[in-house]
Amino acid sequence: MIGYFEDIAVGDRCELGSFTFTAEGIKKFAGQFDPQRFHLDEEEGRKSLFGGLTASGWHVASACIRVMVDDGQRRAEQARLRGEPAPSWGPSAGFRALRWIKPVLAGDTIAYASEVVTRRESKSRPEWGILQVRNTGTNQRGELAISFLSTVFVPRRPTA
Amino acid sequence: MIGYFEDIAVGDRCELGSFTFTAEGIKKFAGQFDPQRFHLDEEEGRKSLFGGLTASGWHVASACIRVMVDDGQRRAEQARLRGEPAPSWGPSAGFRALRWIKPVLAGDTIAYASEVVTRRESKSRPEWGILQVRNTGTNQRGELAISFLSTVFVPRRPTA
Numbered sequence: 001m002i003g004y005f006e007d008i009a010v011g012d013r014c015e016l017g018s019f020t021f022t023a024e025g026i027k028k029f030a031g032q033f034d035p036q037r038f039h040l041d042e043e044e045g046r047k048s049l050f051g052g053l054t055a056s057g058w059h060v061a062s063a064c065i066r067v068m069v070d071d072g073q074r075r076a077e078q079a080r081l082r083g084e085p086a087p088s089w090g091p092s093a094g095f096r097a098l099r100w101i102k103p104v105l106a107g108d109t110i111a112y113a114s115e116v117v118t119r120r121e122s123k124s125r126p127e128w129g130i131l132q133v134r135n136t137g138t139n140q141r142g143e144l145a146i147s148f149l150s151t152v153f154v155p156r157r158p159t160a
Numbered sequence: 161m162i163g164y165f166e167d168i169a170v171g172d173r174c175e176l177g178s179f180t181f182t183a184e185g186i187k188k189f190a191g192q193f194d195p196q197r198f199h200l201d202e203e204e205g206r207k208s209l210f211g212g213l214t215a216s217g218w219h220v221a222s223a224c225i226r227v228m229v230d231d232g233q234r235r236a237e238q239a240r241l242r243g244e245p246a247p248s249w250g251p252s253a254g255f256r257a258l259r260w261i262k263p264v265l266a267g268d269t270i271a272y273a274s275e276v277v278t279r280r281e282s283k284s285r286p287e288w289g290i291l292q293v294r295n296t297g298t299n300q301r302g303e304l305a306i307s308f309l310s311t312v313f314v315p316r317r318p319t320a
Contacts, residue, residue, distance in 0.1 A: 033222040035229055049251075057252070058222045062193040065218055069195055091209075092217070092260075099254035 001068075001114055002075045004087050004157040005129030010119050016112040017067035021055045023106040029059040042106070055104040060146050064137055067112045090128065090153030098148035102139065110137040110145055117149070121156075128153045161228075161274060162235045164247050164317040165289030170279050176272040177227035181215045183266040189219040202266070212265040220264050220306050224272045224295055250288065250313030255295075258308035262299065270297040270305055277309070281316075288313045 001014050023042065030039030034056035038048035045053035072088065079086035104110060118132040131154055137146040161174050183202065190199030194216035198208035205213035232248060239246035264270060278292040291314055297306040 033226045035226070035233075056222075056225070057254075058218070058225055062216075062218045062222065065216070066193045066195070073195075094217075094257070094259035096258070097254070097256055098258065100252075 001133075002072055002079065002086050002088055003154070004085075005119075005121075005131075005154045006157045008116055008119060008129075008131065008154065010116050013113060013115040014071070016064070016071045016114060018109050018111045019063040019067055020109040021059070021063070021104050021106060023053055026053055026055045026059065026106055029062075030056050034058060045105075050103040050105065052103075052105040055106075055108075057100040057146070060100065060104050060110065060137060061098065061148070063110065064112045064135055064146065068114070068135070087155045089155075092150050092152055094151070096149040096151075098146070100146055102143050102145040104137075104139065104145050108145075109140050111139075112137045122153070125153075127156055129156055130154070161293075162232055162239065162246050162248055163314070164245075165279075165281075165291075165314045166317045168276055168279060168289075168291065168314065170276050173273060173275040174231070176224070176231045176274060178269050178271045179223040179227055180269045181219070181223070181264050181266060183213055186213055186215045186219065186266055189222075190216050194218060205265075210263040210265065212263075215264040215266075215268075217260040217306070220260065220270065220297060221258065221308070223270065224297055224306065227272045228274070228295070247315045249315075252310050252312055254311070256309045256311075258306070260306055262303050262305040264297075264299065264305050268305075269300050271299075272297045282313070285313075287316055289316055290314070 027040055037044040038050055038054050039056050042053045076086035113136050115134050116131050117134050120130050122128045122130050131152045133150050133152055135148050139145050187200055197204035198210055198214050199216050202213045236246035273296050275294050276291050277294050280290050282288045282290050291312045293310050293312055295308050299305050
């Protein structure tokens with residue numbers, strides 16, 4: 001998402017894009033960062049409580065950031081082509097309430113979205129507004145797989 | 161960390177291990193999951209507010225899981241060699257209050273640790289206890305770089 005604070009309302013929702021978790025991708029991430037057996041081997045995944053080769057929860061979160069960054073770069077490029085300003089949002093200082101609700105299995109495609117939950121002006125930094133955004137990932141069966149909240153600094157529209 | 165609920169006390173702390181963020185590793189993770197310019201290019205990093213090539217926050221979090229999994233496997237193997245039970249903890253359903261406090265730059269080594277913050281029995285699942293654990297990552301200058309809280313299910317000692 002991009003845009004000035006003044007143009008953003010509570011409830012605004014943005015479809016960020018989708019990410020498909022292949023068996024190869026799941027194993028590659030797990031081999032680097034989360035080498036638990038149900039993330040590394042199909043048979044071990046089937047025997048686990050997940051019932052199949054399962055993506056690391058951190059892989060599912062990292063893929064959300066990937067589609068979020070891609071979405072922002074795409075919107076910035078579209079704005080540039082229209083000759084409009086493309087104010088990019090500030091870096092996030094953290095996240096809250098991350099929940100892995102459903103396992104993500106090999107072959108699943110997760111559609112990520114962001115929705116603005118609250119919106120306020122920054123008292124200490126008048127050139128910024130502050131949003132609370134809920135980020136979600138939903139699988140191809142419409143089931144919520146991941147949810148987390150982020151606090152985002154968004155530039156205010158420069159006064160003329 | 162491994163072990164039965166009965167053997168764990170509030171304040172217990174475990175050094176999990178360290179992870180060094182090389183320029184190559186930072187760019188590789190960012191290319192897959194967080195392709196922002198200050199994560200991909202030294203010069204862009206120097207020009208950014210971070211002051212150098214900076215690891216994605218999700219890379220810093222994922223590396224924590226890596227050292228955590230390695231630590232658990234190492235402890236389980238040591239217990240096995242001693243002929244002791246090695247009860248492994250349940251999967252985490254999420255985390256809270258993740259904060260990136262200091263940027264992690266190329267060449268930084270982060271030492272991760274976990275500390276038990278609260279401890280209670282599960283009412284609905286009497287075979288499990290529930291811990292709140294604070295996970296931290298501290299750089300080679302002793303500065304806290306990342307912190308987050310997780311809720312962990314830990315098996316109770318079987319009654320004789």
